[in-house]
Amino acid sequence: MSAIIQATNNTKAQLQHHALHEPTWVKTSLIVIAVGFLVLFLCLPLGLVLFQAFSKGWGAYWLALTQPDTQAAIRLTLLTALVTVPLNTVFGVSAAWAITRFEFKGKSFLTTLIDLPFSVSPVISGVIFVLLFGAEGVFGEWLAEHDVKIIFAVPGIILATSFVTFPFVARQLIPLMQEMGNEEEEAALSLGASGWKTFCQITLPNIKWALLYGVLLCNARAMGEFGAVSVVSGHIRGMTNTLPLHVEVSYNDYDVVGAFAGASILAGLAIVTLILKSVLEWKQGDR
């Protein structure tokens, strides 16, 4: 009896297999294309970055990284991320909360607005800040009078980075919170919990993996942002160069080791991000 069942099961599996079965050449060529693409556009450049960074040996690599300008660029990049990421986390959670929990006029407009930085070229966002806060800008005179420097200074870099990265957290949370609905939160409120306790004990545990995922992406972009920051920074060495800008400046100065040493750090950051991302995706799927 069991042999018969097994036989039937086998045929079933085979049938299912056949239904999804493509000719071998289709399968092979698709895999070759995908792998070839990855090698050409990902592994090769990454290898090249490391190869160039170490082209003059460990010593030169270490020297390039410990150079004061590089150190300043790393510090500025970290500072930017440190300010931007928490800011956008708070903003993202509030926006997702507002959009998924309340009914108000202009809600779909707000949702579209959140996506704006995705659709606008980063250079344009940089230019907008120059037009607003630059010497010739709308608030330029007032800022000069009060001795506040935004453009070609750290505040401008943080502003531009925040603008470019603000959709990441909200975008991760909105679909999840929409799907979850708000019954659990209403239940917590009806049981006497305050709004804050409800958020900390009910909402946060339910969204934590998506939130971390959004924060991670936001952080990666904040550290890697080039276009918008390039416009507002002014490229003052040791002062307003972030790591990506430092890479460009060094490269333009024919400082190959310096440029690629900086690039290797960004590449390392990307790899760490990728690993964390897959861990978070796995955790999220687990939930």
Place this chain on the structure above:
Amino acid sequence: MSILLSDISKNFGNFSALDHVNLEIPEGELVALLGPSGCGKTTLLRIIAGLERADEGKVLLNGQDMTDEDVRNRGIGFVFQHYALFRHMTVFDNVAFGLRVKPHKDRPSEAIIRKNVHDLLNLVQLDWLHDRFPDQLSGGQRQRIALARALAVEPSVLLLDEPFGALDASVRKDLRLWLRHLHQDLNVTTIFVTHDQEEAMEVANQIVVFNKGRIEQKGTPSEIYDHPSNDFVSHFIGQTNVFHLEKGDSDWLKSAGIVLDEPRGITAHVRPHNIAVEKQTDKPMSPIFLKDWQHLGATIRLELSREGENGSAKTVFAEMPNEQFRQLELAKGDKVSLFIKHAHWFN
């Protein structure tokens, strides 16, 4: 706690969910808000709870105006249609939640919380599941845990939104009875929303029938069933045959010898068990025959059809006990005469 709703209105855009609703529910009642879906009954329940705000009108709990009071200060227990159990907490933590979030000065000690929670879990007969997570429970178990969680804060009103809606038929039957007994033990004012008239009849002491944001009738199950105040209620509660006497039904009823007492309105609603059926003997004129019949357990439902002149067939349903049907010795296609014992008249 008694509940008084005065002149409650609520609109969603152009849609009027509740239209000047007045309702008084005395302490300790078990009340069903009954009506078709979209009639506003859930909205009213959420307004009582404070999960929704009325556009107009007042909510008084125990004589106190609670209209603008926050949901967490109303002392209500709310059981959601899909239970809304906290998915990242165990059953124990779910039930303990309401006690643990109390402000520091009112919060019982962890030992007392543990005792209370286990008592409640025993009350709903699910203490053995205390360390499970909600997604490891069946629908009926989730329902009872949701109830235990709501009871943990000792609410003075228990509100249940379609409590049995998501359960399969056999579990539903058990839980209905169980809820009724639980209410008798705890004597907490309880309101539940349902679209199932059988459920309302079986569980509630008082039924409030809703339609299109208005209360159609309020009364005990037997009052509602035996004395429906209008044709909507009569139609919604139980089976009924509708005869439109102004639209020509009166002609064939007369010609068939089916006598309704003197017309006291335009439409007559007749419950199936109020139609007596006899095997045709002395009235060869009757155009009615037995088309089909169904076994409903203790009773038989007869599908009686009028011989269709120019295709205008009319079906009348009658019900009678098994025994009586057997004595009639009817076969499909046999001519019968009908006699209407009682009708409700509406204009």
